[in-house]
Amino acid sequence: MQFADINGVTLHYQLIGGPASKPVIVFANSLGTDFRIWRDVIIRLAGDFAIVTYDKRGHGLSSVGTSPYSLDDHVVDLAGLLDFLNVKNAIICGLSVGGLIAQGLYASRPDLVRALVLCDTAHKIGNAHSWNARIAALEENGIESIADTILERWFTPTFHRESSPALTGYRNMLIRQPLAGYAGTCAAIRDADLTEDAGRISVPTICIVGDQDGSTPPDVVLSMAKLIPGARYEVIKDAGHIPCVEQPEMLVAIIRAFIDEFKLEGNPILSNSTLN
Ligand SMILES: O=C(O)CCC(=O)CC(=O)O
Numbered sequence: 375m376q377f378a379d380i381n382g383v384t385l386h387y388q389l390i391g392g393p394a395s396k397p398v399i400v401f402a403n404s405l406g407t408d409f410r411i412w413r414d415v416i417i418r419l420a421g422d423f424a425i426v427t428y429d430k431r432g433h434g435l436s437s438v439g440t441s442p443y444s445l446d447d448h449v450v451d452l453a454g455l456l457d458f459l460n461v462k463n464a465i466i467c468g469l470s471v472g473g474l475i476a477q478g479l480y481a482s483r484p485d486l487v488r489a490l491v492l493c494d495t496a497h498k499i500g501n502a503h504s505w506n507a508r509i510a511a512l513e514e515n516g517i518e519s520i521a522d523t524i525l526e527r528w529f530t531p532t533f534h535r536e537s538s539p540a541l542t543g544y545r546n547m548l549i550r551q552p553l554a555g556y557a558g559t560c561a562a563i564r565d566a567d568l569t570e571d572a573g574r575i576s577v578p579t580i581c582i583v584g585d586q587d588g589s590t591p592p593d594v595v596l597s598m599a600k601l602i603p604g605a606r607y608e609v610i611k612d613a614g615h616i617p618c619v620e621q622p623e624m625l626v627a628i629i630r631a632f633i634d635e636f637k638l639e640g641n642p643i644l645s646n647s648t649l650n
Pocket residue numbers: 403404405406469470471472499524527528563588589590615
């Protein structure tokens with residue numbers, strides 16, 4: 375397992391395949407998940423790319439730090455991790471709040487970003503009223519009290535019917551996140567509005583969404599895509615909010631086609647990287 379002290383917290387991360395002459399793809403997670411959700415995507419990409427996954431603060435094996443957070447806390451953490459790993463000019467794939475983090479990273483550290491894959495996310499997710507209600511419910515009764523409602527947005531009815539051990543596993547992942555980390559990230563999402571930044575994105579960008587996403591539905595993701603100059607937009611059939619779990623093969627096909635279209639080569643991780 376790999377850990378790094380970044381920006382006052384210990385981050386759990388995983389680097390596969392570097393240093394080498396390969397483009398780097400960095401995956402940033404959604405609320406209430408850790409980097410294990412990317413497994414079925416990573417096994418299809420490893421070998422062709424260097425891959426970085428990490429648990430954002432307050433999630434997985436990373437430290438909680440001081441909660442609540444701002445989006446900037448998460449952005450500075452990711453920038454610090456990429457600096458630590460000597461990664462520059464990477465393809466950043468962000469899922470939901472991970473997509474906000476990816477957009478924030480481009481706004482503050484464009485040198486780190488070669489292209490954006492914005493998956494089931496938006497320039498602004500939800501509103502203050504809905505996030506404050508969620509935070510109040512969490513403070514009163516904990517994550518488990520809202521877990522089943524969240525899982526309905528994460529996965530399609532088919533997945534709920536047919537993927538019984540997996541559904542239980544992802545429910546376990548959700549309810550075992552630290553309460554302060556989960557609620558603190560709700561506050562970060564509530565306060566984040568990247569509407570103006572979206573129009574300034576000038577790297578190749580693709581916006582992807584599951585056709586049955588109950589958290590950031592297709593019309594929301596399309597609105598973001600329309601704000602970003604030249605952005606591509608793709609809908610994945612038979613997927614909810616987390617296509618990397620439900621439709622990894624389709625997600626990988628879309629990412630590969632995007633990389634081929636723009637001939638994204640990125641920078642290899644430098645050979646004097648701290649990883650040697
Ligand atoms: O998944 C995220 O990162 C935020 C969007 C959200 O609210 C997900 C959910 O429905 O719980």
